[in-house]
Amino acid sequence: MAGRGGGPGGGELLLLGTWSSPWVIRVRVALGMKGLSYEYTEEDLSSKRDLLLRSNPVHKKVPVLIHGGRPVCESLVVLEYIDETWGATGTPPLLPADPYDRAAARFWANYANDTFFPSWKALFRSTTQEQRGEAFKNVVPRMEALERAFGECSKGKAFFGGDDAGLVDVALGSHLVWIKVVDEVAGTNLLDEAKFPGLAAWAERFLAVDAVKQVMPDAGEVLKQYKGFLAKWTAGAGNNNITLTQFAAMAGGGGGGELQLLGTWYSPYAMRAKIALGLKGLSYEYIEQDLFGKSELLLNSNPVHKKVPVLINGGRPVCESRVVLEYIDEAWPGAAPPLLPADPHGRATTRFWATYFDSTFFPPWRALMRATTAEQRAEAFRNAVPQVEVLERAFVECSKGKAFFGGDAVGLVDVVVGGFVVWFKAVDEVAGTSLLDEAKFPGLAAWAERFLAVDAVREAMPDAGKLLEHYKGFLAKLASPAGST
Numbered sequence: 001m002a003g004r005g006g007g008p009g010g011g012e013l014l015l016l017g018t019w020s021s022p023w024v025i026r027v028r029v030a031l032g033m034k035g036l037s038y039e040y041t042e043e044d045l046s047s048k049r050d051l052l053l054r055s056n057p058v059h060k061k062v063p064v065l066i067h068g069g070r071p072v073c074e075s076l077v078v079l080e081y082i083d084e085t086w087g088a089t090g091t092p093p094l095l096p097a098d099p100y101d102r103a104a105a106r107f108w109a110n111y112a113n114d115t116f117f118p119s120w121k122a123l124f125r126s127t128t129q130e131q132r133g134e135a136f137k138n139v140v141p142r143m144e145a146l147e148r149a150f151g152e153c154s155k156g157k158a159f160f161g162g163d164d165a166g167l168v169d170v171a172l173g174s175h176l177v178w179i180k181v182v183d184e185v186a187g188t189n190l191l192d193e194a195k196f197p198g199l200a201a202w203a204e205r206f207l208a209v210d211a212v213k214q215v216m217p218d219a220g221e222v223l224k225q226y227k228g229f230l231a232k233w234t235a236g237a238g239n240n241n242i243t244l245t246q247f248a249a250m251a252g253g254g255g256g257g258e259l260q261l262l263g264t265w266y267s268p269y270a271m272r273a274k275i276a277l278g279l280k281g282l283s284y285e286y287i288e289q290d291l292f293g294k295s296e297l298l299l300n301s302n303p304v305h306k307k308v309p310v311l312i313n314g315g316r317p318v319c320e321s322r323v324v325l326e327y328i329d330e331a332w333p334g335a336a337p338p339l340l341p342a343d344p345h346g347r348a349t350t351r352f353w354a355t356y357f358d359s360t361f362f363p364p365w366r367a368l369m370r371a372t373t374a375e376q377r378a379e380a381f382r383n384a385v386p387q388v389e390v391l392e393r394a395f396v397e398c399s400k401g402k403a404f405f406g407g408d409a410v411g412l413v414d415v416v417v418g419g420f421v422v423w424f425k426a427v428d429e430v431a432g433t434s435l436l437d438e439a440k441f442p443g444l445a446a447w448a449e450r451f452l453a454v455d456a457v458r459e460a461m462p463d464a465g466k467l468l469e470h471y472k473g474f475l476a477k478l479a480s481p482a483g484s485t
Contacts, residue, residue, distance in 0.1 A: 002261070009290060012039070012040065012067075012068065013031070013036060013038035013065065013066070013067055013216070014038065014039045014040075014041060014065075014066040014275060015027060015028065015031070015036065015038050015039070015040050015063060015064070015065050015066075015223075016041050016043050016051065016052050016055065016062050016063065016065075017040065017041070017043060017060070017062045017063045017064075017284070018042065018043055018062055018185070018219050019042060019217055020047060020221075020225055021062060021080075021224055022175045022177075022178055023063055023075040023174070023265060024062050024063040024064065024075075024176040025174040025177075025215060025217070026063075026075045026076075026078075026170050026171060026174040027063045027065060027075060027078050027079065027209050028040070028215035028395075029165075029173070029174065029209075029212050029215055030078075030079050030082045030083070030094060030170055031082060032210070032211030032212075032214055032215060033087045033091060033092075033094075033165065033170075033180070033209075033211040034082060034089050034091050035091060036082075036086060036089075038065075043062055045061075047212045048060060048394065052064065052343075055073070056071065056073045057070035058073070058352075058360075058390060059073065059074075060125040060358075063075055065078045065081070065082070067081075067345070070345055072345065072348045072349075072352075072353050073352055074351075074355055075171075076109055076113065076167075076171065076351075076355075077111070077348050077351045077352050077355065078348070079094060079096070079109075079167060079170060079171070080167075080347070080348065080351065081345070081347070081348040082094070082147050082342050083095055083167075084344040085344040085345075087300075091168075092161070092163075092164035092165075093166070094161070094166050094167045094170065095166065095167050095377075096161070096162075096166070098251075098328040099327055100313075100316055100318070100331075102326075102327070102330060103318045103323050103324075103326070103327040103330075104152075104153060105160070105161070105166060105167045105168050106220050106320075106321055106323045106326065107319060107323050108149050108153065108160065108168045108171075108172075108181055109167050109168050109171040109172075109324065110320060110322075111146075111149070111304065112146075112168070112171045112172045113171065114169075115142060115304075115305075116139075116143075116145075116146065116172070117175070119135075119138050119139040119142050119174070120139050120142070120179070120182075122135040122138065123135035123136055123182060123186060123190075124182050125233065127188065127230055127233050127234045127474070129473070132186045132187070132188065134242070136186070136188045136190075136193070139190065140195075143190060143191075143195075143196055143199065144196075145304055146196075146199060147195075147196045147198050147199050148173070149168075150198040150199055150202055151198055153168060154198075154202075158202070158205050158278060159202065159205065159206065159221070160172070160202070161467070165206060165209055165212075167208055169202075171208075171280040173203070173206040175211065176203050176206065176207060176216075177216050177217060177219055177222055178222065178226075179191065179485065180219060181219060181223045181226050182226065182321075182430060182481065183223050184223065185226065185227070185230070191203050200225065203264045208252070214255075226401065240404070251412070253332060258285070258312075258313075259282060259283065259284035259311065259312070259313055259334070260279065260284060260285045260286075260287055260312040260313075261273055261274065261284050261285070261286050261287065261309060261310070261311055262287050262289050262295075262297065262298050262302075262308050262309060262310040262311075262312070263287075263288065263289060263308045263309045263310075264284065264288065264289050264290075264291055264308055265462050266467055266470050267308055267461060268419040268420045268422075268423055269307075269308065269309055269321040270308050270321075270372070271419040271422075271460050271461065271462075272309070272322075272324070272325060272415050272416060272418075272419040273309040273311055273321060273324050273325070273328075274286070274459075274460035275410075275418065275419065275456050275457055275460045276324070276325050276328045276329070276339065276415055277311075277328060278455070278457075278459055278460055279327060279337075279339075279410060279415075279454075279456045280332050280335040280336050280458030281335055281336060282328075282332065282335065283329070289308055289315060291307075291308070294306060294472065298310065301317035301319070302317060302319045304319070305319065305320070307319075309321055309324055311320065311324045311327070311328070313331070313469050321416075321419075322354055322355075322358065322412075322416065323337060323341075323413055323463075324413060325416070326339070326340070326412070328457060329412070336409075337406075337408075337409035337410075337411075338411075339406070339410075339411050339412040339415065340411065340412050341406075341407075349397075349398065350398070350405075350406075350411060350412050350413055351412070353391075353394050353398060353405070353413045353416075354412050354413050354416040356390070356391075356394070356473070357391070357413070357416050357417050359388040359392075359393060360387060360390075361384075361413055361417075362420075363390075364380065364383040364384040364387055365387070365420075365424075365427075365435070367380040367384075367385045368380035368381055368384050368427060369423070369427050369471075370435070370478060371431065372475055372478050372479040375449040377431045377432070377433065379411065381431065381433045381435075384435065388435060388436070388440075388444065389441075391417070391441075391444060392440075392441045392443050392444050394413075395443045395444055395447055396443055398411075398413060399443070401445075403415070403447070403450050404447065404450070404451070407430075410451065410454055410456075410457075414451055418451045418452075418457065421436075421448050421452060422452075422461050422462065422464060422467055423467070423471075424436060424448075425464065426464065426467050426468045426471045428467075428470070429468060430471065430472065430475065436448050459461070
């Protein structure tokens with residue numbers, strides 16, 4: 001492919017992907033926008049090669065970008081790696097320079113992954129008109145949110161990123177050919193020009209970008225593949241192992257203004273933000289929220305998810321805990337050691353493991369946290385242990401023999417995982433389990449005690465006894481006939 005090769009420090013670029021995957025299309029678009037040369041290797045996900053399994057041993061999925069022999073996985077992580085590694089190529093950046101705008105971009109890119117895609121996937125997998133009607137009805141509110149986001153982010157310009165396509169454009173735009181194909185089969189019109197004029201016009205502009213045109217798969221070939229999927233699902237022979245493999249709310253910026261944090265005392269996600277603010281030595285007003293009677297301030301500050309934490313800086317809200325953490329790190333770069341390392345590959349590795357914890361580790365542990373019988377707890381604990389094994393290996397890889405995932409100082413992964421440590425202990429006490437067993441997971445067990453001894457952590461963590469009582473009350477409600485899920 002034409003363009004610049006390698007990158008800072010040299011090294012060949014190799015991309016492992018599948019031709020129709022929107023997650024892979026994202027990476028190919030970004031590489032094209034940066035004018036980079038790379039070798040592309042098509043993978044067969046029904047018979048995975050050793051190179052893919054070695055390069056992404058955690059998820060065993062595409063895309064994987066290999067730069068100078070070092071792999072980078074997870075599409076959004078790869079996009080930021082490309083932007084940071086080749087930021088001086090003279091091409092427009094995927095992320096803006098201002099920390100608030102960067103947070104906003106990360107929020108909406110995560111929204112495309114975590115909120116839009118699951119709703120749309122139900123439409124994608126529907127095989128009857130009744131299913132399609134219901135799924136389409138459920139995905140429309142997501143499109144309404146994205147229409148509003150386009151107006152907010154574009155500021156009247158051509159793309160979410162302004163004059164040029166940026167992170168959100170690439171994250172959402174990679175799905176466009178699939179959206180159009182599913183609409184054709186389902187008889188729907190997700191990008192209805194009358195309902196979503198901003199998105200409809202944006203989609204056509206995005207598809208006309210040279211770097212996009214060069215890598216978007218042929219719609220006819222995608223349609224053929226999709227009809228093949230539908231035939232298998234209709235026959236009852238389908239499964240989820242297809243090329244659509246799956247993997248932040250408003251933003252804010254530094255440089256002055258009062259800091260407020262909206263949270264709940266027991267939320268591990270709010271604890272993350274409190275720890276990061278403490279590590280940076282920042283003063284802020286903490287406002288406790290009642291999630292069963294949400295305040296107007298919370299609803300106005302996080303209208304998309306209506307959840308905590310929300311960090312408000314100078315009147316501008318930043319939402320979603322991992323987005324808040326990176327915002328804090330970027331808005332106050334000179335305050336205390338950084339949460340993310342300077343090296344782009346180190347940053348990509350850090351983001352990978354932070355994402356792993358939220359998307360892969362947390363769901364099985366949540367089942368343990370919500371279990372109310374000994375049988376449920378035994379099954380949930382058994383399912384959670386493999387994720388702890390992966391995290392133990394991650395600690396060894398990231399810490400390089402030092403005290404924390406971040407090395408000598410607490411970093412992003414420490415804060416992401418560490419926000420849950422007091423919850424691990426409460427659940428273990430009730431369930432009779434030992435998630436961070438010192439014999440099985442010596443690295444994590446010792447790390448947890450070191451982390452809890454950090455001043456900023458001690459100040460942010462709730463009282464263990466109070467949390468235990470809160471948890472027991474939560475379980476009592478779950479176990480009652482009126483308990484909700």
